[in-house]
Amino acid sequence: MQIDRLSLRGFRNYEDAQAQFVPGVNLLVGGNANGKTNLLEAVSYLSTGRSFRTRREAELIRFGADFAELRAQVQSQERTRELRAVLFTGRRPRQLWLAGVRQRSRAALSGVLTSVLFCPEDLMILKKGAAGRRRLMDGVICQLRPNYEAALAEYGRLLDQKSALLRERYDNPSLLQVLPEYDLRMAQTGALVISYRARYVKALAQEAARYHREFSGDSETLELTYRTVSTVTDPFAPPETLCAQLQEHQRSHARAELESAQCLSGPHKDDFEAVINGLPVAQFASQGQTRTAVISLKLAERALLRQGTGETPVLLLDDVLSELDAGRQDFVLNQLREGQVFITCCETDRLTSLGQVLSIRSGTIGGAQ
Numbered sequence: 501m502q503i504d505r506l507s508l509r510g511f512r513n514y515e516d517a518q519a520q521f522v523p524g525v526n527l528l529v530g531g532n533a534n535g536k537t538n539l540l541e542a543v544s545y546l547s548t549g550r551s552f553r554t555r556r557e558a559e560l561i562r563f564g565a566d567f568a569e570l571r572a573q574v575q576s577q578e579r580t581r582e583l584r585a586v587l588f589t590g591r592r593p594r595q596l597w598l599a600g601v602r603q604r605s606r607a608a609l610s611g612v613l614t615s616v617l618f619c620p621e622d623l624m625i626l627k628k629g630a631a632g633r634r635r636l637m638d639g640v641i642c643q644l645r646p647n648y649e650a651a652l653a654e655y656g657r658l659l660d661q662k663s664a665l666l667r668e669r670y671d672n673p674s675l676l677q678v679l680p681e682y683d684l685r686m687a688q689t690g691a692l693v694i695s696y697r698a699r700y701v702k703a704l705a706q707e708a709a710r711y712h713r714e715f716s717g718d719s720e721t722l723e724l725t726y727r728t729v730s731t732v733t734d735p736f737a738p739p740e741t742l743c744a745q746l747q748e749h750q751r752s753h754a755r756a757e758l759e760s761a762q763c764l765s766g767p768h769k770d771d772f773e774a775v776i777n778g779l780p781v782a783q784f785a786s787q788g789q790t791r792t793a794v795i796s797l798k799l800a801e802r803a804l805l806r807q808g809t810g811e812t813p814v815l816l817l818d819d820v821l822s823e824l825d826a827g828r829q830d831f832v833l834n835q836l837r838e839g840q841v842f843i844t845c846c847e848t849d850r851l852t853s854l855g856q857v858l859s860i861r862s863g864t865i866g867g868a869q
């Protein structure tokens with residue numbers, strides 16, 4: 501899987517820029533605030549149909565412009581196709597195009613340009629709340645298993661509806677009659693969600709542990725443990741067993757749910773815990789250790805996607821080397837030999853030999869040097 505060409509019009513600080521990429525490493529080199537991360541964001545947007553930095557798409561459009569257009573020629577699934585996204589100011593919805601055909605949703609782009617991104621904000625995945633960790637788990641399983649995406653979407657819908665029902669029960673007490681039906685469907689769908697997550701986190705944990713051990717020169721072990729609803733004794737149990745255990749949890753929380761008017765029971769609160777050398781990353785890991793663990797997770801994600809799809813995802817690395825000692829930097833650089841990679845850096849000394857250098861200056865992309 502690779503991007504051959506990219507063209508940006510009115511995207512962030514790019515007025516009108518084009519670039520050609522090589523199949524291996526593409527180094528985006530430039531001083532601060534010149535547009536390196538913006539370029540990664542553009543590639544990531546074409547891959548996922550969303551920005552990794554903002555939910556407000558208007559921010560992506562160059563100040564003063566009416567629209568932004570992103571185009572890329574992509575090789576994947578044994579074809580060469582054009583991906584195009586057009587974003588508008590105001591209320592007009594954005595457009596996604598594949599091979600000249602307008603697509604209804606971002607889901608239609610699945611598998612066309614798969615990417616794995618590391619950006620400095622990802623360091624918070626292991627330090628802050630569980631939502632980021634759930635996004636990481638769910639993101640990869642969705643890319644590998646369309647059935648999971650459907651189950652997760654169904655669970656989300658049920659959760660929203662049950663939450664609304666709990667909130668509105670005083671105004672409309674008859675709503676409570678349908679609560680048992682919601683509980684049953686949430687337990688059934690929740691059991692599927694847990695099954696997938698348990699298997700995926702196990703696979704992710706094995707790969708990430710392998711990378712982390714090598715990354716740290718054999719001095720650290722990284723363990724990931726999936727955490728779900730407390731009544732679930734074995735997340736690998738058959739879905740019928742999981743469903744019964746989820747119902748047990750619902751029963752024990754029924755009163756609290758009514759009192760708090762919140763949905764307290766179910767895998768929407770799932771998490772995974774990361775531990776290095778026996779100590780939880782969230783409380784005890786150093787900056788370098790945290791970075792090592794997150795990069796290991798991302799490399800594990802790339803390996804799982806490669807195993808699952810037969811194609812190596814494009815790797816997008818923003819400011820990946822800082823805070824790492826020389827040995828750990830060398831480990832990262834060694835991982836760049838496979839697949840197409842975009843990596844940002846401010847200076848080139850150590851890196852120029854790795855691949856094509858593209859100099860990024862005030863929203864322009866200089867050719868190969």
Ligand SMILES: Nc1ncnc2c1ncn2[C@@H]1O[C@H](COP(=O)(O)OP(=O)(O)OP(=O)(O)O)[C@@H](O)[C@H]1O
Nearest residue numbers: 512513532533534535536537538559560561562563
């Ligand atoms: N919608 C926009 N229109 C015009 N310029 C924008 C827009 N959004 C962001 N910018 C500008 O883009 C620049 C930031 O670019 P980017 O984040 O890609 O920098 P960078 O090269 O990665 O820098 P650093 O090395 O500091 O991380 C800023 O100067 C910012 O003002």
